[in-house]
Amino acid sequence: MNRRELLRMIAIATGGVVIGGEFLLSGCKNPDSGPDLVFSPDDLAFLDEVAETILPKTDTPGAKDAHVGGFMITMVNDCYTAKDQQEFHSGLKKIDEACRKMHDTGFMKATPQQRQSLLISLDKEAGAYRTKKNQFDSEQVKREKEEHEKGNTGYKREEMTNHYFSMIKQLTIFGFFTSKEGRQGALRYLPVPGKFTGVIDYQKGDKLFAGLT
Amino acid sequence: MPENTYDAIVVGSGISGGWAAKELTEKGLKVLLLERGHDLKHITDYAESNKPVWDYPHRGGRTQKMIEDYPVLKRDYPLNERNLHFWAKDSECPYTEKKRFDWFRGYHVGGRSLMWGRQSYRWSDIDFEANGKEGIAVDWPIRYKDIEPWYTKVEKFAGISGSKENLPQLPDSHFLPPMDLNIVEQDVASRLRKHYNDKRRLIIGRTAHTTASIPGRQLCQYRDMCSNGCPFGGYFSTQSSTLPAAQATGNLTLRPFSIVTEVIYDKDAKKAKGVKVLDAETNQTYEFYSKIVFLCASSFNSTWVLMNSATDIWPDGLGSSSGELGHNIMDHHFRCGASGDIEGYEDKYYFGFRPTGFYIPRFRNLFGEKRDYLRGFGYQGAASRQNWSRDIAEMNIGGDFKNMLTQPGPWRIGATAFAEMLPYHDNVMTLDKSKKDKWGLPVLAFDVELKENEQKMRVDMMNDMKEMLEVSGVRNVSTYDSGYAPGMGIHEMGTARMGRDPKTSVLNGNNQVWDCKNLFVTDGACMTSASCVNPSLTYMAMTARAADFAVGELKKQNL
Numbered sequence: 082m083n084r085r086e087l088l089r090m091i092a093i094a095t096g097g098v099v100i101g102g103e104f105l106l107s108g109c110k111n112p113d114s115g116p117d118l119v120f121s122p123d124d125l126a127f128l129d130e131v132a133e134t135i136l137p138k139t140d141t142p143g144a145k146d147a148h149v150g151g152f153m154i155t156m157v158n159d160c161y162t163a164k165d166q167q168e169f170h171s172g173l174k175k176i177d178e179a180c181r182k183m184h185d186t187g188f189m190k191a192t193p194q195q196r197q198s199l200l201i202s203l204d205k206e207a208g209a210y211r212t213k214k215n216q217f218d219s220e221q222v223k224r225e226k227e228e229h230e231k232g233n234t235g236y237k238r239e240e241m242t243n244h245y246f247s248m249i250k251q252l253t254i255f256g257f258f259t260s261k262e263g264r265q266g267a268l269r270y271l272p273v274p275g276k277f278t279g280v281i282d283y284q285k286g287d288k289l290f291a292g293l294t
Numbered sequence: 295m296p297e298n299t300y301d302a303i304v305v306g307s308g309i310s311g312g313w314a315a316k317e318l319t320e321k322g323l324k325v326l327l328l329e330r331g332h333d334l335k336h337i338t339d340y341a342e343s344n345k346p347v348w349d350y351p352h353r354g355g356r357t358q359k360m361i362e363d364y365p366v367l368k369r370d371y372p373l374n375e376r377n378l379h380f381w382a383k384d385s386e387c388p389y390t391e392k393k394r395f396d397w398f399r400g401y402h403v404g405g406r407s408l409m410w411g412r413q414s415y416r417w418s419d420i421d422f423e424a425n426g427k428e429g430i431a432v433d434w435p436i437r438y439k440d441i442e443p444w445y446t447k448v449e450k451f452a453g454i455s456g457s458k459e460n461l462p463q464l465p466d467s468h469f470l471p472p473m474d475l476n477i478v479e480q481d482v483a484s485r486l487r488k489h490y491n492d493k494r495r496l497i498i499g500r501t502a503h504t505t506a507s508i509p510g511r512q513l514c515q516y517r518d519m520c521s522n523g524c525p526f527g528g529y530f531s532t533q534s535s536t537l538p539a540a541q542a543t544g545n546l547t548l549r550p551f552s553i554v555t556e557v558i559y560d561k562d563a564k565k566a567k568g569v570k571v572l573d574a575e576t577n578q579t580y581e582f583y584s585k586i587v588f589l590c591a592s593s594f595n596s597t598w599v600l601m602n603s604a605t606d607i608w609p610d611g612l613g614s615s616s617g618e619l620g621h622n623i624m625d626h627h628f629r630c631g632a633s634g635d636i637e638g639y640e641d642k643y644y645f646g647f648r649p650t651g652f653y654i655p656r657f658r659n660l661f662g663e664k665r666d667y668l669r670g671f672g673y674q675g676a677a678s679r680q681n682w683s684r685d686i687a688e689m690n691i692g693g694d695f696k697n698m699l700t701q702p703g704p705w706r707i708g709a710t711a712f713a714e715m716l717p718y719h720d721n722v723m724t725l726d727k728s729k730k731d732k733w734g735l736p737v738l739a740f741d742v743e744l745k746e747n748e749q750k751m752r753v754d755m756m757n758d759m760k761e762m763l764e765v766s767g768v769r770n771v772s773t774y775d776s777g778y779a780p781g782m783g784i785h786e787m788g789t790a791r792m793g794r795d796p797k798t799s800v801l802n803g804n805n806q807v808w809d810c811k812n813l814f815v816t817d818g819a820c821m822t823s824a825s826c827v828n829p830s831l832t833y834m835a836m837t838a839r840a841a842d843f844a845v846g847e848l849k850k851q852n853l
Contacts, residue, residue, distance in 0.1 A: 279474025
C-alpha cells in the first residue's frame with residue numbers, strides 16, 4: 082500500500098471534503114494574484130480570531146497558538162486558484178457583515194459566544210452550499226463525458242466556486258493538526274514509534290497518534 | 295588494466311543496477327557503475343528524512359509555481375513538497391506523448407529504489423505460462439523453477455517481510471516476520487476466507503522492510519517517512535543494501551553524472567566493446583570499455599540506449615532485428631476499487647505507522663474459472679480509524695468539536711486493484727529526433743493505451759471489492775474509478791522482451807541481447823508479460839540470475 086493510495090482512499094471515503102488530503106492530492110491551479118488580493122496585518126489578526134473560534138484553546142492549544150492565520154495566508158497566496166483567492170478575500174468582509182447583521186457588531190468586537198453562534202450559522206450555510214456544489218459538479222463531469230463521447234471535445238465542464246467558509250474551515254483544521262503545537266499539544270505525537278502493534282485497546286477520550294508526516 | 299577499462303559496466307544504479315553491481319563485484323569482477331544523475335549518499339544526503347510536516351510552508355502540498363514547473367509530475371502524487379528533489383525535472387528531460395503517458399523518473403544514485411512502494415511479490419508459473427497457453431505475444435523462455443533459487447537469494451539479502459500462505463498463484467518468499475493486520479483487517483480476512491471457501495485471502499502486504507535484523511541495517515521504526523529516504527535503512531534501497539555490499543568488495547567504481555548515450559558495438563567480433571558517456575555536468579564525452587555490459591537504466595532508458603547503438607548496422611538500433619525493440623509496453627493499471635464503513639471495533643486501535651497495507655492476491659481466471667477477459671488483479675488496501683480530517687456533521691465549531699477531532703474516528707476499510715496489462719505490439723515507444731533534452735539528446739515518444747481486455751477487467755476491479763466488503767459486514771460501500779493513464783503505475787516494462795526466438799524477441803532466456811551476446815538487459819525492459827504483482831522483486835532475481843550466468847560464460851570464455 083502506497084501513501085498515495087491511502088490518501089486517495091481517504092479522499093474518496095469522505096466524498097472529497099477531506100481537509101488536507103485534498104490539497105496534497107489535487108493541489109491548486111493557475112493562481113494569478115492581483116494587487117487587490119494582498120492580506121493586511123488586520124486581515125491576519127481577523128483570520129487568527131476566526132480560526133480560534135473554530136478551534137479554540139481548551140485544556141489543549143488552540144488555532145492561534147498554532148499561528149493558523151499566517152498559515153492560511155501562505156496557502157491562499159501560493160496554492161489557491163485566482164477564483165478561490167477572490168472568494169477567500171471577499172469572505173473576510175462577508176463574515177464581518179454577517180456578524181453586524183446577527184449581533185449588531187463587527188467580528189473583532191464580538192464576544193466569543195457571538196462569534197461562535199455566527200460561525201455555526203455560516204458553517205450550516207456552507208454545508209448546504211457544498212451539497213448543491215457537489216451535485217452540480219458531478220452533473221458537469223457526466224455532461225463533459227457525454228459531450229466528449231459525442232465528439233464535442235472542446236466542451237469544458239464548469240465548477241461552482243468553493244464557499245469561502247469551507248475554505249477557511251478546511252485550512253484551519255489542516256493548519257492546526259499539521260502544526261507543531263497541534264501535533265504535540267492536542268494529539269499523541271509519536272515521531273519514532275519503533276514498532277507497529279496491530280491491535281491495542283482504546284478508551285473513549287484517548288487521543289489520535291500522529292507522527293512526522 | 296588501462297584506466298578506462300573494466301571487466302563489466304553496469305548502466306543505472308536503481309534496483310536492478312544495484313543488484314548487478316553487487317553480484318558482479320562479489321564474483322571478483324572490476325565493475326564501473328554509471329549513473330546519469332547526481333550522487334546521493336545514504337543517510338547524509340537524506341535532507342528531509344527527519345523533517346516534521348510543520349517545517350514545510352505548505353505542509354507537504356503543492357504550489358502554483360510547482361504546478362507550472364512540473365507539467366508531468368503534477369499528474370499524480372510525485373509533485374509534493376517533501377521529496378520533489380528525488381524526481382527528475384520535467385523541463386530537463388521532456389518526452390513526446392502521442393497519447394497521454396505519465397513517466398515518473400528518478401535520476402540520481404539509487405534511482406527509484408529510494409521512492410519505491412516496497413511491495414514485493416514472487417511470480418508463479420501461472421504467470422510464466424500464461425502467454426504460451428493463451429497464445430498472447432510470445433512464451434516466456436523461463437519458468438518458475440528457473441528463477442525460484444534467485445528469488446530466495448535476493449530475499450535473504452534484501453529482507454522481505456510477510457506471512458506464509460501456500461498459495462499457488464503467489465508463492466511464499468523467504469520471509470522476515472510479517473507486520474500485523476489490525477483488528478478490522480483480521481476479522482475481514484477470516485470472513486472472506488469463510489465466505490469464499492478459502493478461494494480468496496486477505497494477507498499482510500509483503501514488504502521490503504527490516505522487521506528483523508539484517509547486517510548493516512537497523513530495524514524499521516514505523517515512522518511512515520520512507521519516501522524521504524530512511525536513515526535507519528529500514529527498507530531495501532540501493533543505498534541501504536546493494537551499493538554498500540558492492541563497495542565493500544573494493545571492486546566497484548561509481549561514476550555519477552554519466553549519461554550513457556550508446557553501447558559501442560564491434561561488428562567484427564559481434565560484441566559490445568563498451569559504452570559512450572556524456573558527462574551531465576561538463577558535457578564532455580568519454581568512452582569506457584569492458585568485457586560485458588549490463589543495461590539497468592530503467593525499461594525505457596535502457597531501450598533508448600539500445601535504439602541509439604549500432605545504428606550503422608541496424609537503423610532501429612542494437613537488438614532491433616526482431617522488430618520488437620520499443621514495443622509491447624506494459625504497466626499495471628489501477629486506481630479503481632471500493633471502500634466503506636465498519637462498526638463494532640470502537641474499543642480497538644493500533645500503535646505506530648505501518649508502511650504497508652493488506653494484500654488480496656489474484657483470484658480471477660484461476661482454478662478453472664473463466665471471465666470475459668484474460669488474467670487478473672490483486673488488491674492493496676487498509677482499514678484504519680479516521681483522523682482529524684473527517685467530517686463531523688453534527689458538531690462543527692468550537693472546543694467540543696476540536697476535542698472530537700483529536701480522537702480517532704470511525705473505522706473505514708477500502709482497497710485499490712492493481713491489474714495485469716497485456717503486451718500489445720502497437721503499444722510502443724520510438725525516438726523523437728525532432729525534440730531534444732537538456733543535453734541535446736533525442737527524446738522518446740510514447741503511443742500507449744489500454745485495450746478491451748483491460749477495460750473489461752476494470753468493471754470487476756470495482757465490483758469484486760464492493761462484494762467482498764459487503765459480505766464482510768462493511769456498510770455504505772461505494773466503488774470508484776479515479777481514471778488511469780498508462781505509466782501512472784510506475785511499473786513500466788516490456789520494451790526489450792525475453793523470448794525463445796531471436797525473430798520475435800530482443801533477449802534470450804538469460805537476458806542476453808540476441809544480437810550481442812555480451813550485452814545484458816535485466817530491468818523491466820526484459821519482461822515478456824506483466825503479471826499483476828509489483829515487479830521489483832522479480833527484477834532483483836532476474837538480475838542476480840543473469841549476473842551469475844554472465845560470469846559463468848566469462849569463465850568459460852564464451853563471451
